[in-house]
Amino acid sequence: MFGSTKLAIKYAIFALIATAANIGAQDLVTQAYRGAYDILASVIVGTGVGLVVKYFLDKRYIFSFRARSVAHDTRTFALYTVMGLVTTVVFWTVEFGFHYVFETKEMRYLGGAIGLAIGYLTKYHLDKRYVFRADAV
Template identity: 60%
Template structure:
């Protein structure tokens, strides 16, 4: 019984940490979009802001995940680059979810606030799926936990 309870606590702790880190990456993503739009309003501004937010969130999430979730240490910069590339490739599907929600909310509601809400919903769903992909294909396959 103690082993089951102990295992459950470990899983809950990991879930709480992952949720916190996902929230930080989400804030980074939305903030980067908002900052981008405060500087540039012109052709393709929404798309470019979402792209900038995606890049900022991706980099932060990779750094946080590899350290605090998967406790991964690369052998060298080349190894880290390969792992980041694989991490990014696993994110293509989840990015499609995120972008789908954000752009749909933008088209339906036509406000930045609702577009950001769509982005937050899409990121939450995407991060849930991304954890499973990263655990199975990125960090396990590259020597992580």
């Protein structure tokens, strides 16, 4: 198997794991909190959980990145998060769009999964170019 194919398969699997963590966290929040901002709170918590899971998987298994120190790792995570803000706009737009159009939890989650897939594809290229390159941060 080609190295790039193997990498793409690993990245896709990790994206699925992070997506499951994100959607799972959202579902837990909506079960635990039924207030005025339950959907917004669930999406924010899910996004944070997915971000942390994906960072550790990408850092270790996709980019084989080793931070020089805790400070270096913190700066790298901060840059990773900034790149994630760009793709989060796509993810949230699709998820909230599905929520608005279909008005069901299941379709909102489907929209979230589609938005995450688009975002992760874009994020890989941003991370490769700006976050995990040898001379970054």
